[in-house]
Amino acid sequence: MDQSLLVFMAVAETRHFTRAAEALHMTQPAVSQHIQALESNIGTKLLDRSNKHVRLNKAGEIVYKHGKEIEGLYTRMQRLVDDLMHNASGMLSIGASYTFGEYVLPHAIAYLQVHYPLIKPTITIGNTKEISSLVAGGQLDIGIVEGELEHGKLYAEPLAKDRMYVVTASSHPFAAADDIDAVRLQQETWIVREEGSGTREVTERMFLERGLNPENRMVFGSTQIIKESVEAGLGISLLSHWAVRKEIALGTVSRLTVGGRPVERDFSLLTGMHQQHTKAAEVFIGILRERKGWPEQA
Template sequence: MDQSLLVFVTVAEKENFTRAAEELHMTQPAVSQYIQTFERMVGTKLLERNNKYVRLNKAGEIVYHHAKEILGLYTRMQCLVDDLMHTASGNLPIGASSTYGEYVLPHIIAHLREQYPLIKPTITIGNTKEIAELVASHQLDIGIVEGNFKHEKLHIEPIAEDLMFIIISANHRFANRKEIQISELSKEIWIVREEGSGTREATEKMFDKFQFHPHNIMEFGSTQIIKESVKEGLGITLLSHWAVRKEISLGTLKMLKINGLPVSRKFSLITQATQFHTKATEVFLDILRKNEALPELNMNDY
């Protein structure tokens, strides 16, 4: 691996030569020399420097983006070679959209660690679009996301079904109704996820399906914030059964029974479109595809 590339990326992320030197266990003059050599090789300045900060300029942003991808490819290559002689071990960078990452993935990771304690997973949470971009740029080995999308650089396959329900506070006036028409909810405040979220996509599809257009919508960037807001009576929402299992069992949230619901959607597994995967990735994919560690849905709770 080109050491200059690693030094450049570290300086860009630390925004400081001294901190970068400490991270790399090098002297500051050595770091400066690597940067100067690298800039000469590229043919232009990449960093804006002053006494307070070091920042990427326009050329630096381009080089940084590609440098991250190159370093990711190098790390992946080295892991694949190491795997030829060893059992499944090492780092496993995983990305997941919030519903799966926060409410399902911990069960999968626990199952993985029981069988393969030498694998060290790291988890990045983001919306569907963000996770797909990180996998495509080789910064993540695996992504699990909500919603439907296509990407020319990625292999995409459905791995699990998710059921989504309209959720209200236990103190809502409809909480004890046995059945309700969705048209009765038009004047409610609907709390939805941000654009790019799989949960938001499912909500929009439900609105279209019922030709239903709420008068009041609030957009929040976190499922946990939405749940807390609904519990406090701020509005109602559409959420995955995995996200509300605990609150439903405790009685702090209620699920409305409406004809045509629940909404069904798929979680999809995304990986690089290649036949080569590390052993750590392969065993994790095997667990995912068998669905053997997914938390079960008990419809009696609803």
Template structure:
């Protein structure tokens, strides 16, 4: 059954029988036969197809969602069995929220590959909600998220602190203030924030509540880089992780503002679904824990 599900998922994701056959190194008639057999076993059609398109019907959407989860579990089971007699090797699917995934994770993976070259990591970057959801449905082996996942079915382990500061462009009038910035002055600024579901957005709203800030205007972006560019261009100010702005601070492209109660500290957390872990996953999580004391990218690049 797993082969039928794999063929079905590939057809759905390629949206074409011919492209799916090429991806699977099969003939198109063989792919069609797998789909017909799966539909026969399920008891109804799963795909609407014509000469121009292949797309899911309502039942197909249900089967596709669960097929992804089943295939993820099957792969994890096979890897766990292989691990009983083998050293740490094989695939590991890692998810990370933007701050950690873009600015910290690449250095950890470089260390991982140097010590365990047979481990094959793949990385998915998304916001905290998205990563937690993919871990929950077994599409990712592990997630590293900002803040705390609210999914009670996941195992969550806080493993590192992340300091967050308010940043502005050097040309901003607030950057020239010598003392602490008045809360009213902060409220008058345009705040450039992440989208809902992001750990950084959650931290920003928590900071607003703690400091009593009611922003006059919010501007939202779906990732960290355009926020940095927007702040640098003088469009507004933002609460950002120190991990994400080290280069900009060093180059003088951004500066931090003195705000009472900051830096704001949040936590990076490891989220997993299953208590059973492959050796590759165990090695990766151990590496995350061992890197807990690191505070700068320069530290991360030093030999461990």
């Protein structure tokens, strides 16, 4: 990969010539020369300089974005060449949205490590938009996200269905029921995720489909704090069965369906549309396809 482009990305990420030089084990004048050479080749300045730091200008932002994509392609090329002579091994970058990433993916990674210890996974957790962008840009090998997705650079394969239930404290009056009519949920205090969350999106869809518009709502920024709040009796919530399986087993919370069935949502496996997989990626994709019941099968 072009050395001047690598130096430029280091300067962009550290926002400082000296820190970039230290990270690259180079002298500061050498870093400056690489930046000047790249700017000369591109035909314009890429950085706004001040006494304290440097920042990307508009042209620099374009070069940095595409530089990261080139870096990802170069890394993948090297791994594919390495795979010709070795068994499945090396780095595997995986991205997942929050529910799958926090409650399901660790079990799949544990299985991977037992059977393929030479594969070294790294995990990125984010929302669907963030993960899909990273996969499309070649910065992640694989993505697992929820919801519908249309992206010209991505192939989306149905992977798993998630069942979601209304969750209450074990002391709540609804706790003894297995199912409940939607109308009885209208006056309850609902604890919901923040805007942009996949869980929040499904909750709002459930409200709409069942004619609910609860006035009492609390918005919390993580599933963990919602679970703790439900256990404490602050309110009820709609959560994935993956997220509350331990609490259900311990009897600290209860789950119930609305109208006789859980709320369902789909998770998809994302890969680059024209991306050639490394052996490590092929192995992990195979594991995900074969064991769609995570973590119940773990």
